[in-house]
Amino acid sequence: MTQSGDECGRVPDPVVERLSVYSRVLTVMLREGAITISSADLSERTGFSATQIRRDLAFFGQFGTPGVGYDVWRLHARLERILGVDIERRVVIVGAGNLGTALIGYTGFREHNFRIVAAFDIAPGRVGVTTQQGVRIHHVADLGRIVADEKAEIAVLAVPVAAAQPALDVVVKAGLRAVLNFAPTQLAVPPGVRLRNVDLSVEMGALSFYLGQDS
Amino acid sequence: MTQSGDECGRVPDPVVERLSVYSRVLTVMLREGAITISSADLSERTGFSATQIRRDLAFFGQFGTPGVGYDVWRLHARLERILGVDIERRVVIVGAGNLGTALIGYTGFREHNFRIVAAFDIAPGRVGVTTQQGVRIHHVADLGRIVADEKAEIAVLAVPVAAAQPALDVVVKAGLRAVLNFAPTQLAVPPGVRLRNVDLSVEMGALSFYLGQDS
DNA sequence: ATGTGTGAAGTGCTTCACAGCG
DNA sequence: CGCTGTGAAGCACTTCACACAT
Numbered sequence: 001m002t003q004s005g006d007e008c009g010r011v012p013d014p015v016v017e018r019l020s021v022y023s024r025v026l027t028v029m030l031r032e033g034a035i036t037i038s039s040a041d042l043s044e045r046t047g048f049s050a051t052q053i054r055r056d057l058a059f060f061g062q063f064g065t066p067g068v069g070y071d072v073w074r075l076h077a078r079l080e081r082i083l084g085v086d087i088e089r090r091v092v093i094v095g096a097g098n099l100g101t102a103l104i105g106y107t108g109f110r111e112h113n114f115r116i117v118a119a120f121d122i123a124p125g126r127v128g129v130t131t132q133q134g135v136r137i138h139h140v141a142d143l144g145r146i147v148a149d150e151k152a153e154i155a156v157l158a159v160p161v162a163a164a165q166p167a168l169d170v171v172v173k174a175g176l177r178a179v180l181n182f183a184p185t186q187l188a189v190p191p192g193v194r195l196r197n198v199d200l201s202v203e204m205g206a207l208s209f210y211l212g213q214d215s
Numbered sequence: 216m217t218q219s220g221d222e223c224g225r226v227p228d229p230v231v232e233r234l235s236v237y238s239r240v241l242t243v244m245l246r247e248g249a250i251t252i253s254s255a256d257l258s259e260r261t262g263f264s265a266t267q268i269r270r271d272l273a274f275f276g277q278f279g280t281p282g283v284g285y286d287v288w289r290l291h292a293r294l295e296r297i298l299g300v301d302i303e304r305r306v307v308i309v310g311a312g313n314l315g316t317a318l319i320g321y322t323g324f325r326e327h328n329f330r331i332v333a334a335f336d337i338a339p340g341r342v343g344v345t346t347q348q349g350v351r352i353h354h355v356a357d358l359g360r361i362v363a364d365e366k367a368e369i370a371v372l373a374v375p376v377a378a379a380q381p382a383l384d385v386v387v388k389a390g391l392r393a394v395l396n397f398a399p400t401q402l403a404v405p406p407g408v409r410l411r412n413v414d415l416s417v418e419m420g421a422l423s424f425y426l427g428q429d430s
Numbered sequence: 431a432t433g434t435g436t437g438a439a440g441t442g443c444t445t446c447a448c449a450g451c452g
Numbered sequence: 453c454g455c456t457g458t459g460a461a462g463c464a465c466t467t468c469a470c471a472c473a474t
Contacts, residue, residue: 011428012443013421020420024399038455047401050455051445058457066451066456083420084427091419102317108399112416114423154422177429178422184239184323186262194425196418201327203411204306205235205298206228207369207393208329210409212299213226214392227465253433265433266467273435281434281473434473445462452454 015056019079021046022053026076038069085113090152092176094167095159096121096129096137099182103158104135117150140170147174157181168195230271234294236261237268241291253284300328305367307391309382310374311336311344311352314397318373319350332365355385362389372396383410 025045029037039050039057046053057063057075060082064070080086091109093100096119103109104116119137121127127139138146146152155171157164157179164183171179178194181187184201240260244252254265254272261268272278272285275297279285295301306324308315311334318324319331334352336342342354353361361367370386372379372394379398386394393409396402399416 011424014443016421016424017417019424020414020417021401023420024416025401040455045401049445052443054455054457055444062457064456067454068452069455082424082427084423085420089419089423089426098317098320102313105313106415108416109419112419114419153426154419178426180418180422186236186240186260192429194422196422198413198415198418199235200321200413201239201323202232202235203395203413204304204324204327204329204369205238205300206231207395207409207411208299208304209226209231209234209297211304211368211393212297214407229465255433264467267465269434270436270466277435279434282432283474284433432474434471436469436471438468438470440467441465443462443464446460447458448460449456449458451456 009059011059015059016083018046018048018052018056019083021048022056023076023079023083023085026072026079029072030076034072036065036069037072037075039064041069087113089114089154090117090150091115091154091156092117092143092147092150092152092171093119093135093156093158094121094140094143094171095119095157095163096123096126097158097160100158101131103156104131104133114154117152118146120146140167143170144174147171147176152176154178154180157183159183161185224274226274230274231298233261233263233267233271234298236263237271238291238294238298238300241287241294244287245291249287251280251284252287252290254279256284295328302328304329304369305332305365306330306369306371307332307358307362307365307367307386308334308350308371308373309336309355309358309386310334310372310378311338311341312373312375315373316346318371319346319348329369332367333361335361355382358385359389362386362391367391369393369395372398374398376400 039053042053043050063078091114093103093116104119109116116135119135120140120143121137122140126137129137155176157167159167161183164185165187168187172193181195181197184199187195189195254268257268258265278293306329308318308331319334324331331350334350335355335358336352337355341352344352370391372382374382376398379400380402383402387408396410396412399414402410404410
């Protein structure tokens with residue numbers, strides 16, 4: 001059942017991830033002054049096959065011109081709309097240790113229209129601090145109230161393994177439906193909550209594995 | 216063609232990633248004093264199906280006992296061997312900014328037998344510094360020599376987007392065959408070099424997308 | 431009885447091949 | 453002619469179902 005223009009059936013995870021890449025490449029091309037781009041050009045810039053790119057875009061209707069390609073500005077705008085990054089997304093960081101503070105300082109968030117509105121920790125030495133970037137570190141006990149006040153939508157978990165599940169429970173109870181977890185551990189989420197994991201230990205393990213393969 | 220016990224045909228990427236998770240769970244179970252574990256138990260602890268777990272392990276021969284399960288110690292040792300994390304892997308960090316220093320301070324590396332032997336940057340204020348953890352920050356110009364001296368095997372790229380491809384070229388020229396890239400950009404690698412990407416911008420984009428879906 | 435290992439079936443993403451439009 | 457959009461085929465990973473080992 002094709003809707004007004006935003007959603008068309010269930011979109012495979014790999015497709016969503018590639019859309020993000022397309023969007024990023026188009027941002028660069030816009031700056032370069034490109035007017036149109038073919039799937040073959042996009043293929044060269046992303047490493048994904050031209051067929052795959054056309055197929056991915058076809059999930060959301062057809063906006064290419066046969067014989068010409070895609071209008072860069074229009075396609076970019078459309079992708080940002082689909083990904084929901086045309087509006088500012090408000091993010092909270094849970095855990096203000098090594099990684100948490102690095103994330104707060106990461107300029108890439110702003111560039112992609114994500115705004116860190118607050119951070120949380122439980123260590124007395126960290127709570128109450130305001131970072132260089134102007135992000136206030138609150139106690140996790142205040143998370144529910146602040147998430148509501150700040151209208152945050154996404155939580156990033158940068159806490160130790162042992163604190164990850166409790167932290168997730170807190171952000172879910174606060175009503176957040178999208179969570180990015182950096183703790184290398186399996187977490188249980190209630191249905192309706194989207195959890196994505198960035199697992200450094202898995203990444204390193206995989207690289208280590210391949211070292212032993214082709215040698 | 217089953218070899219002496221390490222490799223059996225091409226192993227799918229998803230399998231390798233799950234092996235890492237199994238290994239981590241088994242480490243915990245060892246500490247808890249568990250002797251044997253069934254695929255059903257592992258399933259509960261990892262969220263992967265019992266069938267999938269058995270199938271994954273079957274890639275490397277059979278080491279379960281019908282009616283009993285797997286010997287925790289033996290399976291753990293076997294997985295660490297397969298992943299190549301039974302021996303210490305030496306790692307260099309390229310880029311000692313926000314993220315790079317957070318990675319240097321990340322204790323999880325040591326726990327999984329990865330040792331950060333050096334870091335690299337080009338900013339005069341950073342080069343020459345030795346971090347709290349005892350990691351020396353060198354100039355990228357010295358990367359080739361130090362990688363050889365330190366017998367490093369894995370590079371982690373924590374540099375800005377614009378510096379990522381040059382940085383990759385440098386580490387490849389230095390002979391490194393496994394690279395973990397944090398810069399949100401597509402990189403070109405010569406064949407034989409394993410590149411894995413941790414792309415925060417893709418992760419956030421995907422979460423943002425799902426926010427717009429189920430609401 | 432209980433739990434592994436695996437052929438066979440199923441599922442879902444990717445690639446091919448080409449009709450059709452500009 | 454060039455490039456999109458897509459049915460059909462291909463491929464790869466996952467799940468089913470069950471023989472077999474203890």
